[in-house]
Amino acid sequence: MNSEPGTRIETDSLGDVRVPADALYGAQTQRAVDNFPISGIRFPRRFIQAVGTVKAAAARANVSLDLMDGARGQAIADAAEKVRSGELDAQFPLDIFQTGSGTSTNMNANEVIARVAQEASGESVHPNDDVNMGQSSNDVIPTAMHVAARVAMHEELLPALEKLATSLEAKADEFDDVVKSGRTHLMDATPVRLGQEFGGYAAQVRKGIARVEAASEELAELALGGTATGTGINRPLAFPEAAIKEISAMTGIAFREAENHFEAQAAKDGYVAAAGALNTLAVSLMKIANDIRHLSSGPTSGLSEIQLPAIQPGSSIMPGKVNPVMSEAMMMVCARVMGNATTITVGGQHGNFELNVMMPVMAHAMLESIGSLAGACDAFRTRCLDGITADRDRARDLLLKNPSIATALNDEIGYDKASKVAKKAAAEKRSVRDVVLEMGLIPEDRIDEILDVRGMTEPGIPGRDA
Numbered sequence: 260m261n262s263e264p265g266t267r268i269e270t271d272s273l274g275d276v277r278v279p280a281d282a283l284y285g286a287q288t289q290r291a292v293d294n295f296p297i298s299g300i301r302f303p304r305r306f307i308q309a310v311g312t313v314k315a316a317a318a319r320a321n322v323s324l325d326l327m328d329g330a331r332g333q334a335i336a337d338a339a340e341k342v343r344s345g346e347l348d349a350q351f352p353l354d355i356f357q358t359g360s361g362t363s364t365n366m367n368a369n370e371v372i373a374r375v376a377q378e379a380s381g382e383s384v385h386p387n388d389d390v391n392m393g394q395s396s397n398d399v400i401p402t403a404m405h406v407a408a409r410v411a412m413h414e415e416l417l418p419a420l421e422k423l424a425t426s427l428e429a430k431a432d433e434f435d436d437v438v439k440s441g442r443t444h445l446m447d448a449t450p451v452r453l454g455q456e457f458g459g460y461a462a463q464v465r466k467g468i469a470r471v472e473a474a475s476e477e478l479a480e481l482a483l484g485g486t487a488t489g490t491g492i493n494r495p496l497a498f499p500e501a502a503i504k505e506i507s508a509m510t511g512i513a514f515r516e517a518e519n520h521f522e523a524q525a526a527k528d529g530y531v532a533a534a535g536a537l538n539t540l541a542v543s544l545m546k547i548a549n550d551i552r553h554l555s556s557g558p559t560s561g562l563s564e565i566q567l568p569a570i571q572p573g574s575s576i577m578p579g580k581v582n583p584v585m586s587e588a589m590m591m592v593c594a595r596v597m598g599n600a601t602t603i604t605v606g607g608q609h610g611n612f613e614l615n616v617m618m619p620v621m622a623h624a625m626l627e628s629i630g631s632l633a634g635a636c637d638a639f640r641t642r643c644l645d646g647i648t649a650d651r652d653r654a655r656d657l658l659l660k661n662p663s664i665a666t667a668l669n670d671e672i673g674y675d676k677a678s679k680v681a682k683k684a685a686a687e688k689r690s691v692r693d694v695v696l697e698m699g700l701i702p703e704d705r706i707d708e709i710l711d712v713r714g715m716t717e718p719g720i721p722g723r724d725a
Contacts, residue, residue, distance in 0.1 A: 283350045285370040285386065291363035297356040302364060302619070303626045307351050309407035310368045311343030313399055313483065314390060316505035321392050323501055334380035335390055338372040343509075347371055355623045359609070359616030361400035365391070393494040393502070394486065397524055397614055401482040402506075404622045408533060409478040410510050411626060412471055415633035420468045420540075423636045426644050427461035427547075430454075438712045439564055439654035440661045447661045450715045453564065453649055456554075460547045467540040474533035479513060481506070485520030488613040527615050530625065531607040537628045538600035541593035544632070548590050548639065551647070552583035564654045568646035585643035592635040599624035658712060660684075664691040667709055667721035672700050 261268075266277040271286035278289045315336045322332035341347050350371045357363045369386035377384040384390065391399075435454030440447050483506075484499025486492050491499075499516045507514050517523035557563030573582035602624040606617035615621075658664075665681035668691075672680075684694045692710055695701050701709065709722035718724075 283347065283371045283374045284352075284367055285374070287363065287366040287386075288353065288370050291353050291357055291367070295354040295357045295363070297354045300355050300623065301353065302351065302355060302623065303630070304345060304348065305407040305411050305626050305630070306403060306622050307348060308343050308345070309403040309410070310364070310399070311339045311341070312406055312506055312509050313394075313402050313502075314368055314372055315339035315343060316502045316509060317392065317394055317483075317498075318390070319505050320498055320501035324495055324497055326495060326498075327389065327392060330380060331376070331382045331384060331389060334376035334382055335372060335384060337379065338375035339368075339390075341375060342368060342372060347375070355619045357619055359618060360396050360614060361403075361619050361622075362396035364619065365394075365396035365399050393498040394483070395493075397487055398482045398485040398520070400618050400622075401524060401527070401615070404527075404530065404618060404625070405478040405481055406506060406510065406514065407622065408530070408625050408629060409475050409512060409514075411629040411633075412475045412478075413512055416629050416636075417468060417471060417475075419633040419636040419640075420464055420471065423640050423644070424461050424464040424468065426640050427457055427464060430644065430647060431458035431461055434649050437564075437649045437651055437654050438658060438716060440658050440663075447663045449663050449666050450658060450661070450712045452713075452716050453654065455716065456550070460550070463543040463547065467536075467543050470536040470539055474529075474536035477529040477532055479515055480517045480523060480529065481514050482517050482520060482523035484516055485524050489519075489521035489524045491520065521613065525610040525613050525615060527603075527607045527610060527618070527621060530621060531604055534600040534603035534625060534628070537596055537625075537632065540632065541596035541600075541628075544635070545590055545593040548586040548593070551643070552586035555583055555647075562653075562657070564650055564657070566648045566650060567643055570642055583643075585639050589635045589639045592631045596628040596632060599628045659690050660688065662691060664710060664712065664715070667715055668695065668701070670720045671705075671709055671722060676700060 263277060265280050267280045268275050269278045269286035269289065270276070271290070273290070276286040276289045278285060282289075318327070318332045318335035318339060321327040322329055351364070351367055353363050353367055366386065369390040372390045373384045373386040376382065376390070431454045433454070434457055435452055437453035438450050439453055441449050441451040481503055483502055484491055484494060486494050503514050503516055522528075551565070551567070554562055554565045555567045567583055567585070569581045571584060573580040573584070603621050606615070606621040609615060609617045662681040662685040665677045665684065668677040668680060680691055680694050680698065680700070683689075684691045687694070692706060695706060696703060705722065711721065714721055
């Protein structure tokens, strides 16, 4: 095969391949470029960073175990650090829809690192024999999946959730004095405090944090050391421990060798569990965002119990219209995360015998979910939540017309009479207090004690329990 202008000839076990002259990768990467021109979606930065981390750790481990001379190992580690930093991202052109093991991307990294290391050091560096020493695509890619997701959770998502929970708790305190109508089935229900609603949202996020932390702990197990099928063939006995120790030091997050390498490579149950935690978090955030946009609906025809910051015009035709755009953005992110959870669930079912074969798309879906959730939480908090105010007069006006306040009468006059009061109040659009007095059901000197709406927001029997 003759080279063409702007190309060079590279060779692998299948023969010669034309590669762009300025590319740092080689024949196997180019074959994957040619074979998978599918979506244009590449692995995200977090994943390439994790691959660089694994390769640098492996090189240092091989040197420490006297499997590789120091100069070659240092050159490989230095080149892998460039992959880790993002300096070489342009050299990772592969589509995520490729071989299900991610072998193409592992070889992409091996080829790039080998070339950079060789040019920098003058040492002969082989992509397979040196950069991939003690490894296989089949344990490198699942290792990178776990490292990327766990690091992203700790550096992006968990801090964003902590700030969101803290802001919701602050709003719960701020709104504790606002007594308003509760709603069940979208219909009027017994009174609650706006602070209680926001406290419920904060508790959802706190539970979400705990779920993400538990999921992250599952991802602490790494497949590195299992090589081709989980048996560990062609890697020294001490290699996994040494390499994983380096990964932990480089990321500042503790990782450990998988308890069972067959499980770690053939199954992706930990990844599916982590996606489930993110899915649950998305359900929580969808509920919170949806509630907030409904509570702010109006300004004249909706609930309008809270006001959201006006951050942009809401219509190209209706002057002065402002929409709950941050809630809507959050809801769309949540929908995407739910879809990604389905992708990861389906992917997890394709651990055929000794290897899962849907790892690239699973990795992309996971990292997209983590990054989008973190970004959405920060944007929602700073552009919406922190600026929410309560319309106390509006909340009070709606509450006074709420027929469910009659629930507080059950102990005093019984359910049947209380039901008649509620129906009459609703039909005549009058307050429960006025109807009770008109019907002469309770002495006037007792009515305010029983119909104390603030008291209705706490456990106890109205008018009897202090």
